[in-house]
Amino acid sequence: MKIVIAPDSFKESLSAPEVAAALARGVKRAAPAAQVICVPMADGGEGTVQAVLGATQSERRSNWVQNALGQPIEAQWALLPDQTVVIEMACAAGLEHIAPAQRDALRATTYGVGELIQHALDSGSRHIVLGLGGSATNDAGAGMLSALGLVLLDANHLPLAAGGAALATLARIDSSRLDPRLKQTKITIASDVNNPLCGPRGASAIFGPQKGASPEQVQSLDLALSHFADLCAQHLGYDCRALPGAGAAGGVGFAAHAWMQATFRPGAAVIAEIGGLERAIQGASLVLTGEGRMDSQTLLGKTPMGVAQLAQRAGVPTIAIAGSLGPGYQELYRAGIHAAFSVVSGPMTLSEACTNVASLLEDRAEDVLRLWLAAKESRR
DSSP states (O other), rough: OEEEEEOOEEEEEEEOOHHHHHHHHHHHHHOOTOOOOOOOOOOSSTTTHHHHHHHOOOOOEEEEETTSSSOOEEEEEEEEEOOOEEEEEEHHHHHGOOOGGGOTTOOOHHHHHHHHHHHHTTTOSSSSEEESSBBBOSSSSSSHHHHHEEEEEEESSBBSSSGGGGGOOOOOOEOTSSSSGGGEEEEEEEEEOOOOOOSSTTTTHTGGGGTTTTTHHHHHHHHHHHHHHHHHHHHHSSOOTTTTTTTTGGGHHHHHHHOOOEEEEEEHHHHHHHHHHHHHHOOEEEEEOOSEEHHHGGGGHHHHHHHHHHHHHTTTOEEEESSSOOOOOOGGGGGGGEEEEESSSSSOOOHHHHHHHHHHHHHHHHHHHHHHHHHHHHHH
């Protein structure tokens, strides 16, 4: 009996490899002889690099770069055996690294993301997977491009300050020093965001508030990003601000596509491919997946759905184990998830659940597998 375990992380509790290990222990308690294969998953946001490191024989690399506020941070990335590099922008410019009181959507920068891309290029890689999600930034990727050599100047021919707000004063773009290696490098964006750069569904309007932007700041940021897109279009000869995904990570999707010819792919699908999930599922009896919270929003490209779809194509049932189950989670049953369970075993605070989540996962995995084995036995 082969069981594949492919969960996402439980945010602020356990990484995807840690969740997978806890589930595996529970499975082994119920079925000691089972072959258990763990393929930690992610969707391009927080935890993507850890998932890739846990699912592959990749090499862990790290470099000191700038965080979203320009402070030093050590950011990890993964170098795969085929020289593909996986970068998680949240490792450098993630919201999780900035205290709520310090979040500043006007001045937050993606410069550190560009620094990570430079390190990837220095490694010799010519295929970079850039995971977008969980960003603290709203600068349309301008900081990232600056780190890669693009020069952004105001009307006085002075370099722009960091952050999205400063883009309102952009007067000239000089691309003569943009890193030439980018032209020989394939960039794949791993993201499930399909928002455009600007407008009511754009980066500023949809994601700006969670990054600390007031309604007035959201409006000014949207205008600044639109101005940046205008000048980029004049310089490049085409306009991609309306492209689905351009608004990902505060507009990094726009910058990566416009200046690096990046292509967009669903994040979970990219990580599943890197981790060999489809191959692992072949011949399996059961797939276990999950994430911190599952509800009707899980249908919108979240990791468990990507896992379930692969399993469904292989004719393998999928059971999900989540930290909590929210409104509409039953809709998952019509989309490839056969059953969903919460780890919570009784009344407890969120703090208690987070503290004990590993043992709770282990217990629930054992419960689920015993139930599945009993049902299987009764059909004989």
